[in-house]
Amino acid sequence: MRISQRVYRLFLRIYPAEFRVRHETDMVEMFRDGLRDRRETGRSLMGLWWKAVRDLVVTGLAMRFSRATQNSGRSTHTYENRQRRRRTRVWRNGVEEALVDARFAIRTLLRNKGFATVAVLTIALGIGANSAIFSVVSSVLMRPLPYRDAPRLVVVWTRFTNDNQPTFPVSPAEYIDYRAETSAFEDMGAFGTSTATVTDDDGAERIGVASVTASLVDVLGHRAAVGRTIGVEEDRPGAGRFVVLSHGYWTRHFGADPRVVGTQLRMDGADLEIIGVMERGTALPGASVDVMVPSQFDRAGITNRSGHWLTVIARLAPGSTIEGATAELDLMLAGWADVYAGQHTPEPTRHPMKLVALDDQILGDVRPAMFVLVGAVGLVLLLVCTNVANLLLARGESRRREIGVRTALGAGRARIAKQLLTESVMLAVVGGVVGLLLGTVGVDLLLKMDPGGIPRLSEVSLDARVATFTAAVSIATGILFGVLPAAGAARIDVAAMLNTEGRSETMGRSGSRTLSGLAVAQVALAVVLLIGSGLLIKSFSYLQRVNPGFVSEHRLAFDVSLPSRSYPEREDVLGYYDAITSEIAALPGVSSVALVRNLPMRTSSRTEGMLIEGKQIGPNEEALSIQYQGASPGYFSTLGIPVLRGRAFLDSDRLGAPPVAVINESARRAYWGDENPVGTRIYAIWAGRDYDWITVVGVVGDVRQSGLSAATRPEIYLPAAQTPPLSFGWIRNASIVVSASVEPESLFPVVRAAVGRIDQSIPVVNLQSFERVVADTLLRDRFFTMLLSIFAAAALIIASVGVYGVIAFSVARRTKEIGIRMALGAQQQQLLREVLGAAAKMAGVGATVGLAVALVTSRVLESQLYGVSVRDVYVFASAAGVLVIVALAAALLPALRASRVDPVTSLRES
Amino acid sequence: MRPSPTDPESYLPLKPGTFLVLLVLSSEELHGYGLKKEVARRSEGRIDMEPGMLYRLMARLVDQELIVEADRRPLPDQDDERRRYYRITQLGRDVVSREAHRMVQLSQTADVRALAHAHD
Structure with a gap:
């Protein structure tokens, strides 16, 4: 319900600001009433949304136009109005022209409902997919991490160079000494995780525990929602046994009752005083915990320098960098080699330190995969654009006469180009609105598929950033695919145009070339996407066939902890x-x-x-x-x-x-x-x-x-x-x-x-069938493979529609020519071959271009692949093959149509 | 031409939606959703006002001074305080009653009656 309202509120931006400011609350209320009614009576929400969007688009656009044109509207007959018009014409001309264009565009589009629907739906699909993926990317990668001043946080790891472990936890003794002896950091904190058993009247439950230092709470900027967090007092050795609850655990276990603070929690047989509850959204990097307890490190009591189990997080001092801090740590470690000679201790060669920026630590893993998704969905949008450009161009060709007439009547070329551009932007904006709606559905679907292991996926939502993104993409899309037809229109030769007696059997050479060029581009883009998903699918099938070294069928496993x-x-x-x-x-x-x-x-x-x-x-x-x-x-x-x-x-x-x-x-x-x-x-x-x-x-x-x-x-x-x-x-x-x-x-x-x-x-934890355990490790790969495959399938469909469109269009234009040739004795088979040959040529060129592009770009998939080369010959060849076959299949229908042209009918028609 | 505030006749004829809204408001003060439902009920579901359409109409009627936002709200516990209620003005009443009058007059003319009976 809340998300519907948020989307609705977003849509209200269609209205002029003053109207919106005044009525926004009421309209949202009214929409909510409608939602509630529907829900109570069990009717579908789709109907409500459909009506709402129609209402918004119709009244919103109407208000914007009537507002801007009210001075040039119906009451033009009075002298006063004429005067006013004249005065405002100079500076109003641009706006007025744009509005006239817009009205004309709407009328034109409404007259061609089929064309408009196809175009709008195609754009909506492209934009919907883009806003859904962008929502995920924006929440996962772009929204700041939930820590105070996160960009200055680094994770301090240790390393053992004789081993392949790139990062390793830090021991308590090391942590305390770093904290005492470095100046590159403002402060440092540490935590280690474990599990514990909580027992109460309801039974036993296994929970995740983090033991944290008071300085960590400060470094991360954690705050308590109720009570207090772990402070220096609680973190003193021997201060007593305290526990702070996570917001989630507090809600789940105590029904968010604030009176729980001050009571005792029985954990692993000991009673701990609950001193507070963390704010909602509080997190520890890379760990999910239910409660936090103070570490209460006692430096004097720690003699063993090994035992690496702490994650150390430090805040860089103002002006210091990761490189600077690393250098300082190395210097310090070199000194330690003498102080702690003979003891296990870090030193610069075999046991050095490693600093990793916190956001790299959390997101480093998923970043490449996310960028691949963004790239893929961007390609889909590009395909959509070429496809709509194709449609518009084909339509533009059949509107040459109309344009010719208008040019002859004195319309400037720029004026006509602008008008065509307005039409395409209009299509894109409507497509964008519908696309945003599809995007909300898409985000829901993505969340349902949550493969686990993607940080912050649960925080994903459509936000203002996504709306802005969608708006920008829509307008860019409109311009992108509108610019070709507009450029084409500006070049029309009026005399030649009108001389053909209102008929243009043959298309301009450059026009048909642009059309085939677009189809070639579509094939190329589809090949790239197909190769990407092919590589992922192949890698995924390898992964599934990897012998884990044990039998997982008919096995089950669970954890216990004593x-x-x-x-x-x-x-x-x-x-x-x-x-x-x-x-x-x-x-x-x-x-x-x-x-x-x-x-x-x-x-x-x-x-x-x-x-x-x-x-x-x-x-x-x-x-x-x-x-x-x-x-x-x-x-x-x-x-x-x-x-x-x-x-x-x-x-x-x-x-x-x-x-x-x-x-x-x-x-x-x-x-x-x-x-x-x-x-x-x-x-x-x-x-x-x-x-x-x-x-x-x-x-x-x-x-x-x-x-x-x-x-x-x-x-x-x-x-x-x-x-x-x-x-x-x-x-x-x-x-x-x-x-x-x-x-x-x-x-x-x-x-x-x-x-x-x-x-x-003793609770039974993580009771699972072993097959499930194995399958769970593949969820993330499955998720990315599936998304990319969906995009590739969409690309394949769009490209085949594109090829079909171009071939069908050229066959339709050439009906008369074909008729003449048939009358002169051309064979059906020859015509069939000719049309199919044209399609094969387009597909061949497109596939070649796609292969070349994929050769260069498939490297971005490297980190996602297992056992498959990024230039796998088999995948490359099949992708190209599939595209050529699909293109030929798409051309088959128009080719058959061409071969069955009846010379008599086609000639009589002229 | 913009209707003159002093001459109710200049507002006529009213569109069906406008007429119904004014008619409903002449018997009670209502907020948006209430109006929508009442209008739908009186028109037997033929007029279904979506938020955009309704508030655009309300804004215009307020501009034309046919209705005003009511400063009086129902008792706080009775309804949500955030909602805006609308009340008809004297001019609004005049306009809607002229329209009603016009319709009655119209329906009394012989040819209209003949047409209506032809439908039976």
């Missing part, structure tokens, strides 16, 4: 996992159950360092980087991951037994080469100094851990039961995978019940 309060010791945690795995395994329809720390496709593993016994590991004694995973004995068989050498884990690989590990095929290739890794020993740096050497007992197949399109990396699995003490905290958050012999969805309720039987306070 609070350290109720599960303090290793035995408690492992005991719980044993209990739920055997409880679930006993369910009918379940074949096997296993535990894994990082579920494939959903969470990537942690990068860690390891050493291989007896191996030279490079000049810098650099550790080999490896992804660390924990799994229970049944994991590989449950997910169907093949064991290539040696063995999988056994139940006997428990604490106290000799530590073992299984590596993946990538690790074997990268670090062992031709040697057999089974039986060799490795040292896990993350496990701590006094942890044993670990024996590799097996090699398993690669699993696409971080998504189908991400390369597999060297990975090491340790048995969950042998998780080294230092990383033990991590195993509290794990995923359970279940292999089922029935449809996975049918097991959801019994699995929930089984987990509940073991411990009511």
